[in-house]
Amino acid sequence: MNPCPCGYRGSTLKACRCTPDQVARYQGKLSGPLLDRIDLHIEVPAVSAQLLLDAPPGETTDSIRGRVVQAREHAMQRQGKPNQALQGAEIDRHATLDAAALKFMHAAAERLGWSARSTHRALKVARTTADLAGASAVQAAHVAEAVQYRRALHAAE
Numbered sequence: 001m002n003p004c005p006c007g008y009r010g011s012t013l014k015a016c017r018c019t020p021d022q023v024a025r026y027q028g029k030l031s032g033p034l035l036d037r038i039d040l041h042i043e044v045p046a047v048s049a050q051l052l053l054d055a056p057p058g059e060t061t062d063s064i065r066g067r068v069v070q071a072r073e074h075a076m077q078r079q080g081k082p083n084q085a086l087q088g089a090e091i092d093r094h095a096t097l098d099a100a101a102l103k104f105m106h107a108a109a110e111r112l113g114w115s116a117r118s119t120h121r122a123l124k125v126a127r128t129t130a131d132l133a134g135a136s137a138v139q140a141a142h143v144a145e146a147v148q149y150r151r152a153l154h155a156a157e
């Protein structure tokens with residue numbers, strides 16, 4: 001979704017002329033319970049066509065795919081299902097956080113006012129982040145990345 005009705009809120013390309021009221025109404029269209037069910041919230045700033053054309057080539061899709069397939073296989077071997085399908089006690093069993101990661105997750109959940117569902121979803125994303133990094137335990141850095149994926153829209157309020 002766009003950040004506001006005109007699409008330029010927070011952009012350096014063009015000034016946004018939406019009123020705070022219009023922005024609040026627009027963002028309010030996505031209800032909390034619906035947002036809760038979307039695992040990854042990522043803010044993508046608008047870029048000029050020139051910047052896009054001048055950008056150096058990034059990592060290839062093939063190489064990224066390789067890492068994703070490997071992480072998924074890891075999860076399947078560990079628990080017989082992808083991380084996204086973990087439920088209840090399975091999350092506690094397979095997405096074990098070390099002490100620092102646990103502290104970080106508690107602080108984030110409290111500060112961002114997460115529901116139990118949001119927290120569980122973030123835990124599963126953290127498990128995936130750890131799998132992508134080839135780590136057996138979920139560490140604070142993995143939790144920090146997962147937290148970022150659930151805060152983009154809140155930070156824009």
Ligand SMILES: [Zn+2]
Nearest residue numbers: 004006016018
């Ligand atoms: Zn706007």
